[in-house]
Amino acid sequence: MQPFTTHTGNVAPLDRANVDTDQIIPKQFLKRIERTGFGQFLFFDWRFLPDGSADPAFELNQPIRQGASILLARRNFGCGSSREHAPWALDDYGFRAVIAPTFADIFFNNCFQNGMLPVKLDEADVDELFRRAAAAEAAGHPYRLTVDLRACEVRDDAGFTRSFAVDPFRRHCLLEGLDNIGLSLKHVDAIAAWEDAHGLGPLQGGAPPQGGAIG
Amino acid sequence: MAPPATGGYIAGSGARFPAHGGRRSTPKPSVIPAMPAPRTLLDKIWDDHLVCSPDGEQPLIYIDRHLVHEVTSAQAFEGLRVAGRRVRRPEATFATPDHNIPTTDRRLPIADPISKQQIDTLRSNCREFDVRLFDLGDADQGIVHVIGPELGITQPGMTIVCGDSHTATHGALGALAFGIGTSEVEHVLATQTLRQSKPKSFEVRVEGELHPGVTAKDLVLYLIGRLTTEGGTGYVIEYTGPCIRRLGMEERMTVCNMSIEAGARAGMIAPDQITFDYLRGRDLVPKDFDRAVAQWATLPSDPGARYDRSETFSGGDVVPQVTWGTNPAQVVGVDATVPDPASMADPSDRSSASRALEYMGLESGTPIAAIPIDRVFIGSCTNSRIEDLRAAASVVRGHTVSSRVRAMVVPGSGRVKRQAEAEGLDRVFTAAGFEWREAGCSMCLGMNPDTLAPGERCASTSNRNFEGRQGKGGRTHLVSPAMAAAAAVAGHFTDIRQWHYH
Numbered sequence: 001m002q003p004f005t006t007h008t009g010n011v012a013p014l015d016r017a018n019v020d021t022d023q024i025i026p027k028q029f030l031k032r033i034e035r036t037g038f039g040q041f042l043f044f045d046w047r048f049l050p051d052g053s054a055d056p057a058f059e060l061n062q063p064i065r066q067g068a069s070i071l072l073a074r075r076n077f078g079c080g081s082s083r084e085h086a087p088w089a090l091d092d093y094g095f096r097a098v099i100a101p102t103f104a105d106i107f108f109n110n111c112f113q114n115g116m117l118p119v120k121l122d123e124a125d126v127d128e129l130f131r132r133a134a135a136a137e138a139a140g141h142p143y144r145l146t147v148d149l150r151a152c153e154v155r156d157d158a159g160f161t162r163s164f165a166v167d168p169f170r171r172h173c174l175l176e177g178l179d180n181i182g183l184s185l186k187h188v189d190a191i192a193a194w195e196d197a198h199g200l201g202p203l204q205g206g207a208p209p210q211g212g213a214i215g
Numbered sequence: 216m217a218p219p220a221t222g223g224y225i226a227g228s229g230a231r232f233p234a235h236g237g238r239r240s241t242p243k244p245s246v247i248p249a250m251p252a253p254r255t256l257l258d259k260i261w262d263d264h265l266v267c268s269p270d271g272e273q274p275l276i277y278i279d280r281h282l283v284h285e286v287t288s289a290q291a292f293e294g295l296r297v298a299g300r301r302v303r304r305p306e307a308t309f310a311t312p313d314h315n316i317p318t319t320d321r322r323l324p325i326a327d328p329i330s331k332q333q334i335d336t337l338r339s340n341c342r343e344f345d346v347r348l349f350d351l352g353d354a355d356q357g358i359v360h361v362i363g364p365e366l367g368i369t370q371p372g373m374t375i376v377c378g379d380s381h382t383a384t385h386g387a388l389g390a391l392a393f394g395i396g397t398s399e400v401e402h403v404l405a406t407q408t409l410r411q412s413k414p415k416s417f418e419v420r421v422e423g424e425l426h427p428g429v430t431a432k433d434l435v436l437y438l439i440g441r442l443t444t445e446g447g448t449g450y451v452i453e454y455t456g457p458c459i460r461r462l463g464m465e466e467r468m469t470v471c472n473m474s475i476e477a478g479a480r481a482g483m484i485a486p487d488q489i490t491f492d493y494l495r496g497r498d499l500v501p502k503d504f505d506r507a508v509a510q511w512a513t514l515p516s517d518p519g520a521r522y523d524r525s526e527t528f529s530g531g532d533v534v535p536q537v538t539w540g541t542n543p544a545q546v547v548g549v550d551a552t553v554p555d556p557a558s559m560a561d562p563s564d565r566s567s568a569s570r571a572l573e574y575m576g577l578e579s580g581t582p583i584a585a586i587p588i589d590r591v592f593i594g595s596c597t598n599s600r601i602e603d604l605r606a607a608a609s610v611v612r613g614h615t616v617s618s619r620v621r622a623m624v625v626p627g628s629g630r631v632k633r634q635a636e637a638e639g640l641d642r643v644f645t646a647a648g649f650e651w652r653e654a655g656c657s658m659c660l661g662m663n664p665d666t667l668a669p670g671e672r673c674a675s676t677s678n679r680n681f682e683g684r685q686g687k688g689g690r691t692h693l694v695s696p697a698m699a700a701a702a703a704v705a706g707h708f709t710d711i712r713q714w715h716y717h
Contacts, residue, residue, distance in 0.1 A: 018567060023683075030286050031332075074563055081679075082394035083286075084287070114398070169271060181298070184275060187408075191266055194277050200304075
């Protein structure tokens with residue numbers, strides 16, 4: 001997994017609540033069997049008009065937001081389907097962090113599996129970031145933020161600094177880019193002990209016979 | 216309660232607690248032991264499945280059953296292959312294709328080459344990793360959340376995961392069941408465990424009973440409307456109270472299924488006689504069923520157990536529900552009108568509602584019952600079980616689908632389909648003008664050819680009314696099977712409480 005330590009980049013404000021994973025990556029693109037190549041389909045139904053051209057009204061299509069790598073959104077971001085294709089698409093498009101007041105649980109988990117940092121800030125702080133982004137863009141330049149996982153801090157170069165909370169284990173894994181499965185397999189003895197204690201016995205492998213109870 | 220000598224693993228029943236099982240190295244008390252603190256259903260399952268909680272790490276919990284489908288598993292199996300890992304417990308892993316498959320004649324080849332490749336990939340992965348597959352053409356194939364309970368794969372006290380957010384369904388049988396992402400699917404395949412911090416518990420208590428014509432679907436939509444789409448985030452919901460106890464097994468599945476629409480990864484209902492009666496005789500339940508029941512009966516929350524949060528509702532307050540917006544919390548009674556965003560206090564609710572009304576092509580103040588519809592979909596892991604089809608058929612019997620409506624019934628599994636056909640329900644539907652299809656997720660998410668055209672308006676028994684969910688530009692209204700059936704006949708929403716049954 002790619003590590004996440006500190007990232008500085010331009011902000012793309014998406015002033016919407018309850019952005020669901022069906023919007024982030026619509027179902028017609030879930031048939032691929034790879035983890036890559038989803039960025040071109042990110043927010044597809046919002047991004048593109050029926051004739052295939054970019055919808056100039058959609059937030060991420062604003063010229064000033066091209067190349068943005070930090071997504072700023074409203075509450076309950078990533079709700080709905082468990083599809084990990086959502087963080088894959090955000091990552092492939094170029095986003096490294098998402099800032100919102102709240103996230104849906106499964107999406108939040110999925111981000112951490114992919115070296116992407118979801119940052120929860122208070123609603124008032126998110127409001128302030130939207131205001132600052134709007135002011136910067138009105139002045140003709142993109143709004144830049146730094147998301148610092150070492151310091152657990154979001155800051156701009158005009159005095160905005162807020163710390164955020166993150167689970168210490170997840171932070172560690174993200175900072176180091178650790179393989180979660182490899183880490184868990186270090187506890188294989190504990191797993192085997194649990195299985196023994198529950199009468200699972202040696203692993204049989206294979207499927208149970210048709211109609212039989214699982215022994 | 217020592218483990219039985221042979222083959223009697225009661226399937227992670229959660230019933231052998233440390234205090235009784237003696238399998239953990241609990242220090243011997245030097246004084247008279249205090250009364251054990253009362254525990255919730257969640258506490259009991261959690262405690263029993265905790266593998267280890269190493270310092271500085273998230274705990275590992277054991278997973279009893281892992282359900283797999285074609286859309287979220289290919290990358291996980293590929294990850295195993297690349298790392299040279301195997302599936303730790305293939306016999307606890309069950310796969311079926313459901314999301315992207317056509318619901319037309321199963322003998323026909325799948326026209327979409329990318330869909331076909333995804334299904335072929337599931338087949339070859341199951342072969343390579345020795346996972347049992349209920350394939351297309353298998354009599355027991357179906358929506359993963361329908362076949363799990365139906366085959367007895369799902370049992371009380373278990374931990375169950377699947378790369379699908381509606382895994383919450385299985386909690387209806389007293390299991391802790393939730394959706395996971397593909398990386399976590401890979402983790403479970405490789406380790407049979409999951410990294411998980413213990414979720415908070417949320418008791419949603421429902422007093423009283425539902426009025427005639429009001430169903431579990433109406434109840435859960437009503438609850439989501441009050442809890443909001445994120446009210447359950449971070450929690451596992453346990454539904455309790457007399458109104459819940461009165462629900463049948465299929466109805467309980469409908470309620471738990473939609474917990475995720477209120478933000479809760481899992482919803483659960485303590486097992487009782489209804490649960491045990493439902494499971495008895497199913498294919499994959501423990502051989503010594505009575506013994507399993509005795510253990511399952513210890514699972515319900517102890518009197519005085521504490522939840523992190525509790526809210527109480529009254530079943531008698533619920534009327535048939537219809538969603539008007541683009542998330543399941545945007546819902547009102549069928550006797551209401553489309554709400555006015557200007558009347559909403561929260562600015563974010565207001566802007567969401569305005570956007571939703573624009574997308575849905577609706578105006579504030581329009582009576583719900585005056586909204587005409589073009590399509591009806593009866594199906595999905597929320598409402599495609601035999602009880603759902605019986606309810607819909609009883610409404611349709613002797614009536615004809617409106618000439619302006621195209622209506623479709625998609626049974627949840629091969630078994631549901633055969634049962635319905637044995638009862639003659641298929642003929643009730645087809646005689647009225649419904650299409651009768653093969654099992655699958657179908658138009659709930661429209662990954663297969665069953666989709667809405669832009670602008671089409673659908674009364675749907677599924678679980679999500681998100682923009683484009685059933686097809687780009689499609690407009691989804693979530694309702695119960697009976698309400699969907701009535702809308703198909705009337706051509707618009709209509710209050711099922713006033714329906715003329717033949």
